[in-house]
Amino acid sequence: MSHAVQERPVAFAKSRGPLSHARLPRWTPAAIAVGSVAAGIGIGLAAGWHSKVQWGLIAALVFVLATYAITTKVEGSRQAKDRIATSLVWVCFVLAVVPLLSLAWVTISKGMEVLDGYFLTHSMNGVLDAETGGGVYHALLGTIEQVGIATLIAAPIGLLTAVYLVEYGTGKLAKAVTFFVDVMTGIPSIVAGLFILSTWTLMLGFGPSGFAGAMALAILMMPVVVRSTEEMLKLVPNELREASLALGVPKWRTILKVVLPTAIGGITTGVMLAVARITGETAPVLLLVFGTKLINPNPFEGAQSSLPLYVYEQYAVGTDAAVARAWAAALVLIAFVMILNLVARGIARWKAPKTGR
Amino acid sequence: MAKRIDVSGLSAYYGNHKAIDDISMTVEPRSVTAFIGPSGCGKSTFLRTLNRMHEVTPGGRVEGKVMLDDENLYGSGVDPVAVRRTVGMVFQRPNPFPTMSIFDNVAAGLRLNGSYKKSELADVVERSLKGANLWNEVKDRLNKPGSGLSGGQQQRLCIARAIAVEPDVLLMDEPCSALDPISTLAIEDLIGELKERFTIVIVTHNMQQAARVSDRTAFFNLAAVGQPGKLIELDDTERIFSNPSVQATEDYISGRFG
Amino acid sequence: MVTTTPPAIEKNRSRRAKSAARPGDRIFSGLSKGSGITLLVIMAAIAVFLTYRTVLAVSKDEANFFTTFEWNPAGNPPVFGIAVLAFGTIVSSVIAMVIAVPVAIGIALFISHYAPRKLAKPLAYVVDLLAAVPSIIYGLWGAIFLVPYLDGLNQWLDQYLGWTYIFDKSADGVARNLFTVGILLAIMILPIITNVTREVFLQAPKMHEEAALALGATRWEVIRMAVLPFGRSGIISASMLGLGRALGETMAVAVVLSPSFVLSGHLLDPGGGTFAQNIAAKFNEADEFGRDALIASGLVLFVITLLVNGAARWIIARRKEYSGANA
Numbered sequence: 001m002s003h004a005v006q007e008r009p010v011a012f013a014k015s016r017g018p019l020s021h022a023r024l025p026r027w028t029p030a031a032i033a034v035g036s037v038a039a040g041i042g043i044g045l046a047a048g049w050h051s052k053v054q055w056g057l058i059a060a061l062v063f064v065l066a067t068y069a070i071t072t073k074v075e076g077s078r079q080a081k082d083r084i085a086t087s088l089v090w091v092c093f094v095l096a097v098v099p100l101l102s103l104a105w106v107t108i109s110k111g112m113e114v115l116d117g118y119f120l121t122h123s124m125n126g127v128l129d130a131e132t133g134g135g136v137y138h139a140l141l142g143t144i145e146q147v148g149i150a151t152l153i154a155a156p157i158g159l160l161t162a163v164y165l166v167e168y169g170t171g172k173l174a175k176a177v178t179f180f181v182d183v184m185t186g187i188p189s190i191v192a193g194l195f196i197l198s199t200w201t202l203m204l205g206f207g208p209s210g211f212a213g214a215m216a217l218a219i220l221m222m223p224v225v226v227r228s229t230e231e232m233l234k235l236v237p238n239e240l241r242e243a244s245l246a247l248g249v250p251k252w253r254t255i256l257k258v259v260l261p262t263a264i265g266g267i268t269t270g271v272m273l274a275v276a277r278i279t280g281e282t283a284p285v286l287l288l289v290f291g292t293k294l295i296n297p298n299p300f301e302g303a304q305s306s307l308p309l310y311v312y313e314q315y316a317v318g319t320d321a322a323v324a325r326a327w328a329a330a331l332v333l334i335a336f337v338m339i340l341n342l343v344a345r346g347i348a349r350w351k352a353p354k355t356g357r
Numbered sequence: 358m359a360k361r362i363d364v365s366g367l368s369a370y371y372g373n374h375k376a377i378d379d380i381s382m383t384v385e386p387r388s389v390t391a392f393i394g395p396s397g398c399g400k401s402t403f404l405r406t407l408n409r410m411h412e413v414t415p416g417g418r419v420e421g422k423v424m425l426d427d428e429n430l431y432g433s434g435v436d437p438v439a440v441r442r443t444v445g446m447v448f449q450r451p452n453p454f455p456t457m458s459i460f461d462n463v464a465a466g467l468r469l470n471g472s473y474k475k476s477e478l479a480d481v482v483e484r485s486l487k488g489a490n491l492w493n494e495v496k497d498r499l500n501k502p503g504s505g506l507s508g509g510q511q512q513r514l515c516i517a518r519a520i521a522v523e524p525d526v527l528l529m530d531e532p533c534s535a536l537d538p539i540s541t542l543a544i545e546d547l548i549g550e551l552k553e554r555f556t557i558v559i560v561t562h563n564m565q566q567a568a569r570v571s572d573r574t575a576f577f578n579l580a581a582v583g584q585p586g587k588l589i590e591l592d593d594t595e596r597i598f599s600n601p602s603v604q605a606t607e608d609y610i611s612g613r614f615g
Numbered sequence: 616m617v618t619t620t621p622p623a624i625e626k627n628r629s630r631r632a633k634s635a636a637r638p639g640d641r642i643f644s645g646l647s648k649g650s651g652i653t654l655l656v657i658m659a660a661i662a663v664f665l666t667y668r669t670v671l672a673v674s675k676d677e678a679n680f681f682t683t684f685e686w687n688p689a690g691n692p693p694v695f696g697i698a699v700l701a702f703g704t705i706v707s708s709v710i711a712m713v714i715a716v717p718v719a720i721g722i723a724l725f726i727s728h729y730a731p732r733k734l735a736k737p738l739a740y741v742v743d744l745l746a747a748v749p750s751i752i753y754g755l756w757g758a759i760f761l762v763p764y765l766d767g768l769n770q771w772l773d774q775y776l777g778w779t780y781i782f783d784k785s786a787d788g789v790a791r792n793l794f795t796v797g798i799l800l801a802i803m804i805l806p807i808i809t810n811v812t813r814e815v816f817l818q819a820p821k822m823h824e825e826a827a828l829a830l831g832a833t834r835w836e837v838i839r840m841a842v843l844p845f846g847r848s849g850i851i852s853a854s855m856l857g858l859g860r861a862l863g864e865t866m867a868v869a870v871v872l873s874p875s876f877v878l879s880g881h882l883l884d885p886g887g888g889t890f891a892q893n894i895a896a897k898f899n900e901a902d903e904f905g906r907d908a909l910i911a912s913g914l915v916l917f918v919i920t921l922l923v924n925g926a927a928r929w930i931i932a933r934r935k936e937y938s939g940a941n942a
Contacts, residue, residue: 023434054771078469078833085835089729092721096809099802100745103756157650164647177651180658186924187661187917188863190891194913195661197898198668202906219657226654252643273747280749283865283895308751308866315755315870323759330752341747345740413828415732442831452822456844465840466830515826522830 022074029087032070036063056098060091111331114324120332124293132321136329138295142210142304143336146289147279149214149299150221155271158225165226166233167255184223192219193284201288208290210299213306216284221274228270232263265351272344276337282308307333359386359556360426360443360525362407367421368585369399369406371414376402378585380421382575384526389548389557391567391594394577395614399586400560403577404528407558408444409437425525442470445524449531451511453503453518460499462514466522481521488554489517490547509540516547520555527551529559533566545570564610568598576606665914672907680911686876686893688901688908695908697915699878703793703887704916707868708861710797710882711804716854718801719808726809727816728838739813746806754870757799758791762871765790765798769883781882788885791873796889797882799867804857811856815849816842848930855927859920865891890916 040059067087071080114132122135161181165174196216200206236259244254260267290303291313305313307329314326362384369377377399384390392400405411406419409430423430430440445466453462463482467473473481482499486492491513495506503514512532519527529548533541548557548570561567567574575591590603601607608614673680675693683696722742726735766789773784823841832840868889874896875886888896894909901909 021434021436021439023436054768078836082833082835085838086729089721089725092718093725093730095718096722096742096805099761102760103748103753106756106760107752157653160647160650161654164644164651168644168647169651173648173651177654180655182924182928183921184654184658186859186920188865188891188913188920190863190865190894191661191665191913191917194894194910195665197906198664198910199660202668202903203664219661222654222657250637250640252637252639255643276747280747280751282749282751283891286895287898308749311751311755312866312870315758326755330755333749334752337747337749338744341744345743408829410825410829413825438831438833440831441829446829448822448825448829450822452820452826454823454826454840454844465827469830469832469836518826518830 021076024071024074028070029067029083029090032063032066032087036060036066060095063087063091107327107330107334110324110327112328114328115331119325119328123295125295127293129317129322130319132324134325136307136310136325136332138292139305139307139310139329140332141295141297142289142299142306142309143279145297145299146210146214146217146285146304146306147275149211150217150278151271151275153214154218154221154225154274158222158271158274159229159267161222162226162229162233163255163260166230167251167259181223181226184219185227187220188283189216189220189281190283190287192216193287195219196284197287207301208288208303209301210289210296210304213285213289213304214299216288217278217281220281220284221278224274224277225271228273229263229267232266232270233259235266236262265347268351269344269348272340272347276340276344279337279340280308280333282306282312285309286312307336359554361386362526362556362558363422363424364407365422365424367403367406367419367423369402369411370416370418370420372416372418375585377406377577378587380588382588382591384556384558385573386556387552387554388572389552389559389570390573390575391571392558392560392575392577393562393564393567393609394586394589395579395609396562397586398577398579400577401530402586404530404558404560407526407528408446409440410446412437442466442522443524444526444528445519445522446528446530447512447515447519447532450535451508451515453506453511453514455502455504457503458500459495459503459506459514462503463517463521465518470522482517485517485521486514488520488551489513490543490550491517507540509536509543512536512540512544513547516544516551520551524555527555527557529557531560531562534562541566564598568594574598576601576603576609578605578609665910665917668907669911669914672904672911675904676908684876684878686897686908688905693904693908697890697912699876700888700890700893700912701915702878703872704862704889704891704919706882706887707793707796707800707889708858710794711800711861712854712858714798714801715805715808715857716850719805719812719853719857720850722805722809723812723816724838724842726813727819728834728842739810742806742809742813746810750803750864751866751870753799753803754867757795757867757871761799762790762795765795769794773883780880783881784883785879785881786884786886788873790883791871791885792883793872793887794882796868796872799871800861800864803864803867804861807860808853808857811853812846812850815846815853819845848933852927852930855923855930859923859927862920862923863891863916864889865895868892869895 036059039062040055040057043058044055064084064087067083068080071083119135120140121137123138124134127134161177165178168174169177193216196212196219200212200215201208206212240258240262241254244258245251249257285306286309289306289309291305291309292303293305296302296304311326311329311333314322314329364383365381367377367380368375380403392404394400402411407423407430411417411419419431421431425443429435430444453459454465457465460482463485464478467478467481483492483496486495491510494510495514503511506514516532533544536544545566548559551557552572559567559570571594573591574594574597576589576597577586578589579586590597590601590606592602597606598610601610672688676695677692678685678694678696680696681701682698683694684698686695686699687693688695726739726742730738769784769790769792772782776782777784819842823845824837827837827840869892872887872889872892873885874888874892876888877886879886890912894913898906898909
């Protein structure tokens with residue numbers, strides 16, 4: 001069955017051009033960008049708008065339109081669409097980077113105004129709201145204690161639940177647990193706080209304490225630990241387990257001595273990331289730990305403070321001195337969280353099981 | 358219209374590592390040329406320089422000239438996108454777009470290059486599927502997804518997709534190595550028909566396939582371990598397989614290595 | 616005499632045959648099972664107690680809980696309803712999504728397909744870190760830094776787009792409105808949506824991208840043909856995860872929004888409230904009944920986020936069955 005040489009349809013003659021055509025020089029996008037920024041500022045000033053946000057938006061608009069027009073004229077509309085897509089993607093990138101750079105810059109610069117050794121080692125005892133001075137020690141202490149207790153509760157339960165799901169779980173109970181772990185990951189932090197509030201405080205009558213806050217934080221932490229530990233345990237190759245079992249090692253020892261140590265790097269990372277997350281939680285702490293100006297080293301009795309709660313309180317006070325303190329505390333908080341994150345990721349990379357990636 | 362390919366002094370690099378060195382050869386229009394050689398000798402790399410796909414790999418770089426009739430594919434000012442429209446490629450693993458129907462798959466190349474009426478598209482799709490010997494099997498389910506076909510059918514779908522835009526050259530990178538023997542035979546028959554319309558270059562690991570399918574055969578090899586690949590011999594297929602001029606070719610053909 | 620195995624060894628053999636009887640195994644599996652059950656118990660307890668207190672509150676509410684515009688549980692008779700809160704929560708979250716999802720797709724595409732190789736990895740790392748910034752810090756920055764900047768934008772919107780009802784600024788005041796909250800939420804949920812979407816785009820099979828390239832497609836056409844269709848359900852589930860976070864966000868909203876119990880379609884007017892923000896703001900001064908009312912609103916929020924997250928996971932599960940074609 002052979003086909004005679006087909007006549008080429010006329011339709012194609014129009015789309016078949018030469019292989020080379022006019023191309024815009026490489027510096028075109030940069031040039032258009034500079035032009036757009038100038039246009040943005042120019043139009044903004046001429047129209048009497050002074051907000052930099054507006055200038056930025058105008059510049060972005062001009063950039064996209066100019067790119068399309070110039071490219072269509074020189075290279076053709078398909079290339080124009082390609083360039084538009086490229087420029088839109090770059091615009092998205094800039095749009096995202098600008099507020100985040102701003103956030104980092106503002107926090108660091110304003111925080112450094114008040115942050116010093118005194119700030120880190122003293123509480124707000126005796127300091128009036130409008131005064132300068134005072135520190136964040138009581139809040140630091142509170143955060144460390146609350147987060148520590150939360151981790152002590154959540155990490156073992158989360159770990160063992162993950163072990164159950166991966167190593168033991170089949171059947172209805174496992175399905176139910178998996179489903180509800182999913183549900184738990186979606187609990188808004190304020191709802192977790194409300195739950196502890198309604199049981200611990202309202203029903204059982206205990207007053208505010210660091211421990212109450214820790215329990216709410218533990219609820220938020222548990223599903224995260226379960227999920228990340230599950231992922232890590234699943235990465236451990238089955239051959240390892242089978243080799244151990246074939247040697248006559250009982251299952252529980254296999255898990256304890258073979259599986260967990262293999263996955264320990266990733267598990268540690270997961271736990272640390274979860275810790276970093278709950279460190280920054282304000283809402284449940286607001287409800288349950290109440291806040292205070294004094295140092296309260298006992299997490300089981302009496303109100304405490306915490307870093308994020310302190311930031312909120314000082315901001316709510318509103319005086320210049322208080323807001324300055326809020327920034328400094330925010331800087332401490334962000335540094336704390338970032339260091340935890342970086343260390344966690346460092347451990348992940350260091351201890352990653354060398355399964356060819 | 359099938360075109361002639363003239364390669365002179367082509368070398369290809371991955372970063373600083375030279376993969377193939379100074380290749381010069383001619384491919385006549387409306388013929389099938391097979392590239393054979395041991396694994397890693399650079400035949401696929403060379404194939405991918407012919408439609409400027411090599412430079413898509415990070416660090417990929419090409420020196421030399423590839424003339425398609427009278428245009429240099431690597432000339433200054435040449436748009437690689439335009440090159441890939443005129444030089445089509447079929448890959449080792451069939452890769453129809455999974456989210457598109459069979460019709461849309463074949464029409465994909467056309468839609469990129471202009472807007473056509475539905476009736477025009479339908480004509481071309483039917484012609485391409487007939488050209489790929491797939492029409493009878495799929496004419497009743499053109500709207501079903503392309504991924505629902507068997508491996509051999511999917512590969513023929515990819516061939517239909519490639520020929521729908523009437524390329525000047527059709528490159529095939531081990532098109533049958535992922536297929537069963539019966540599908541392989543079907544595609545080899547298809548190549549025999551397609552060569553009346555297109556210039557075809559096929560890379561293959563299977564020497565018997567090269568002997569069956571091609572008019573001319575090029576044998577590639579590495580000079581030594583770690584050295585770039587080179588073109589050792591290019592000749593009529595009959596001659597290569599019965600009486601090759603270079604000893605290395607003879608060794609490879611008779612299975613002494615590779 | 617036939618040798619019979621002594622009774623002691625017999626007993627040992629039968630004991631070893633029942634492997635589950637080993638005490639170490641039993642303790643360990645019991646512990647892990649117990650942890651799983653603990654989680655279930657906690658979830659059940661949450662549901663039960665929240666519902667219990669909700670019922671206590673709503674049963675005494677003199678007005679329709681869902682449609683009332685006031686919040687006065689301390690009144691006599693108590694009158695409170697979540698209409699304003701529902702509106703504020705949904706509107707601010709929708710604004711956040713409308714802004715964040717396209718930008719997140721853009722950044723994810725940037726990292727996976729457009730950025731120079733050397734820039735892509737550090738950029739992905741930075742976006743990961745940004746997901747870790749605590750929300751109170753976003754709130755602080757938003758209130759002190761963003762709000763004054765948005766004043767100018769708000770005036771411009773009012774001037775030129777005021778004919779659309781939503782951008783008509785009918786009340787005076789600083790930009791502490793639902794629109795600002797929406798923008799701030801967008802910035803906050805951007806990292807999450809970007810990260811998940813980026814992972815999906817990176818997994819787009821290279822062979823389909825190559826097929827598109829070989830047909831002579833430009834980079835954008837390759838993305839349109841091979842990457843975006845592949846990532847469609849991933850984008851949707853990433854967006855819903857972001858939505859879930861936006862719905863439950865408390866502190867950033869509490870700090871930025873100037874709250875009032877008015878349901879207004881003028882998004883540039885200061886005022887309004889969200890579930891989470893309302894709870895945080897009012898619980899301190901609330902008496903026991905007031906707290907129950909707040910708990911009731913918390914339960915509504917919980918149910919909403921449950922539904923959103925459930926939908927996201929259902930979409931992921933459906934996609935896993937669907938792409939069985941991925942050899």
